[in-house]
Amino acid sequence: MLYIFNALENYLILFLPYLLLEAGYCIFYRRKGIKLTWGFLIGWQLLACLMTAVFSITGAGGINDIGRHADSLIRLEEINLIPLRWGLGSPFGLIMNIILFVPVGIALPVLWKSSHSLKRTVITGFLFSLLIETSQLFNWRATDIDDLLMNTLGAAAGYGIFALCFRKLTLFQMHTQKEEGFSLKYTGLCTILLIFLFYFFLGSPLLSYVWNTIYNIL
Numbered sequence: 001m002l003y004i005f006n007a008l009e010n011y012l013i014l015f016l017p018y019l020l021l022e023a024g025y026c027i028f029y030r031r032k033g034i035k036l037t038w039g040f041l042i043g044w045q046l047l048a049c050l051m052t053a054v055f056s057i058t059g060a061g062g063i064n065d066i067g068r069h070a071d072s073l074i075r076l077e078e079i080n081l082i083p084l085r086w087g088l089g090s091p092f093g094l095i096m097n098i099i100l101f102v103p104v105g106i107a108l109p110v111l112w113k114s115s116h117s118l119k120r121t122v123i124t125g126f127l128f129s130l131l132i133e134t135s136q137l138f139n140w141r142a143t144d145i146d147d148l149l150m151n152t153l154g155a156a157a158g159y160g161i162f163a164l165c166f167r168k169l170t171l172f173q174m175h176t177q178k179e180e181g182f183s184l185k186y187t188g189l190c191t192i193l194l195i196f197l198f199y200f201f202l203g204s205p206l207l208s209y210v211w212n213t214i215y216n217i218l
Contacts, residue, residue, distance in 0.1 A: 007053035013210050014203050018048045021198050025191070032184070034176055043111050043172030044191075050103055051195050054132070055203075057100060058147075061135035062204020068139070078142045083149060097150035098157065101125055105158020108188040110166055112174055115188040118159050124189045125155020131196050 011018075022044055026036050054060070104125055108115040115121055129151035133143045176184055183190050 003057050004053070007056040008049075010056050010207055011049045011052040013207055014048075014052060014199075017198070017202060017206065018045065021194070022048075025194070028183075029174075034174065036174060039171040040111065040174050043107075046172075047107050047111060047191070048195055050107060051192070051199070052203075054100060054104070054128075055199055058132050059136065059139060059141040060132045060199065060204070061137070061139040061141070062200050062208070064205040064208050065135075065138040079137070080142065080144045080146070083145055085146075094146065094150050097147050098154040101129065101151040101154030102158040102161065104128065105155035105160075106162045106166065107158075108155075108192075109159060109162045110169055110172055112188045112191075113176065114185055116167075118156065118163075120186070120188070121159040122152060122156050124186075124192055125158075126152040127189065128155075128192050128196070131193075135200060 022041065025044070026041070029036060105121055108121050108124055109117075115124070126148070129148045132151075133145075133148055136143045174187065176187075
């Protein structure tokens with residue numbers, strides 16, 4: 001529960017910047033002739049909240065983490081590229097990494113019809129996890145291929161839940177007539193990338209500044 005409260009606090013701190021980011025997002029797609037409903041705009045913010053929770057729980061790094069380690073830019077000794085290197089000694093961690101990305105696998109096809117594809121959802125989940133694991137090269141978290149694999153499996157499981165339970169849910173969906181161009185064909189992936197880059201370059205430094213200020217005051 002502590003992780004959830006911390007994630008919500010981080011989202012509230014970033015809420016105004018997220019609104020500005022969403023406004024730019026709306027302008028971009030409206031210029032392409034796409035009308036964004038209030039349902040989608042709310043869904044977009046829910047996705048931002050979800051991703052902020054993932055960032056908080058996984059300990060995703062930001063640009064403010066670069067150079068914090070005096071000995072090296074990145075910590076190569078904390079990289080594991082061997083699947084299940086330590087066996088199933090910590091099944092709880094593996095299961096939690098799966099569960100963490102289940103909502104991502106649900107949210108993508110709920111928001112974008114272009115993500116009504118297991119392949120696209122899995123690829124997006126994989127790349128999202130890869131971005132997080134890469135960002136962890138700059139902070140105190142380990143970069144582990146097991147996390148990448150379990151996160152991807154979680155996204156696939158989430159898509160399965162969507163296909164079974166939420167396929168007819170269109171309230172939060174972006175309505176597009178054609179999928180012309182990369183930004184329309186892979187809208188979910190582009191949005192995930194946009195929010196991640198926002199967090200890496202602005203969100204993480206802002207959160208660090210706000211929390212340090214609060215701790216100094218207290």
